[in-house]
Amino acid sequence: GYRAPAFSIGPRTPWAREILLETGHTYSSSVYPIRHDHYGEPDAPRQAHWPDGPGGLLEIPPATLRVFGRHLPAGGGGYFRLLPYRASRGALRWISQVEGQPAVFYIHPWELDAEQPRIPGIDLRTRFRHYLNLGRTEERLRCLFRDLSWDRMDRVFAAELAGSRDWPAGQEVAAQAV
Template sequence: MKIDLSEVGRPQSPGARAVNAMTCDVEDYFQVSAFAPYIARDSWPTRECRVEANIERILALFARHDVKATFFTLGWIAERYPQVVRAIVAGGHELASHGYGHLRASDQDRAAFDQDIRSSKALLEDIGGVPVIGYRAPSFSIGRGNLWALEALREAGYRYSSSIYPVAHDHYGMPDAPRFPFYPNGPDGLLEVPITTVRMGGRNLPAGGGGYFRLLPYALSRWMLQRVNQQDGRSGLFYFHPWEIDPGQPRPEGLDAKSRFRHYVNIGRMERRLEQLARDFAWDRMDRVFLPQT
């Protein structure tokens, strides 16, 4: 599939304070892709769910700092905790899709992917009572091998995706993708908004959240986002998960060292860092930051 890798949008006006997009991938600790070899999918209904309490804390944090955000929500979560979806919408946040059951897009064929993105969209819209126009693939699992997924999303009624991470990583990544928003199938198609990176030494370095935000000193993460806002003149895109603010979550047995480190590194500091991030930058929803307003 041939795609257009031309970035769109103009840099911020000189001197203007950039508005960045805050996003949260609404899934529980036992649903992360790295845990898939250790936690059977059919055991999910019997696991202790922590997402409801964690979302409540996140919504309170955002309310304290007048932050509006986009919540990419699993259909599996929405079905079991509809009150979480309604609280997100009631708070003035954007409701978006993360698929139904956290299946990587790269592990699905076209028919299965179509069913997943359409059923999750319909479910979220029914519960939330608002249109769902944004999608993020679990584990940023759209790349060179399945770019057809972007056209499938457009046909299913989505207006934008945030599913490509322009970095080299062992679980995901498309390093040669644009660093800033682009229309892969032309200006009348779907807008892809990559996770924020900083260009240094000929490489894209992760600057948009996740485990890197917990691993790196906060001052470095702040500097990278400031660089994107000031030097590139662009809005940044930040993401995190509800389980990242929850040091008391159950810890599955038998995890390999890499997965254990990535999941738990500095997890006790995450909520304080989010508080600081909310104070240091201006934030809004994905749809209002990146989509043309009519």
């Protein structure tokens, strides 16, 4: 599996999926179907899909909720730090239990380092996004591991990777992207 930096695989980079296939990858989690000022493809499917058809690279997006016609982020990263813990846990449970879909969650290693150096001179919005709640992230993550069932993406999506489109409906499963 592969996850592109800043979710940078999309309509402008179709060649990237071809390279990933050539290098032996079978799936990617590189398209976040949300609207964001630095990344995102808000019209992309919320569930696992084959952008180039079966036999191509399976795209497995991070978890999102569909609310008032928009895809809202629910899959981790900064959103996990910025939003209340109950919102993240509730969103992942909803996707799993109500929608019957696996919920992909990711986190950056630096988000577990509350003592990381502070970069001087960055703008307020960047500082807020990057540093808010770093000291709480590890405990929140421990709670999430305790509160939900987890497995590797290749096992959660084994049927899709084998060519089947049948989902394990009703199972509470979240996949951790590494």
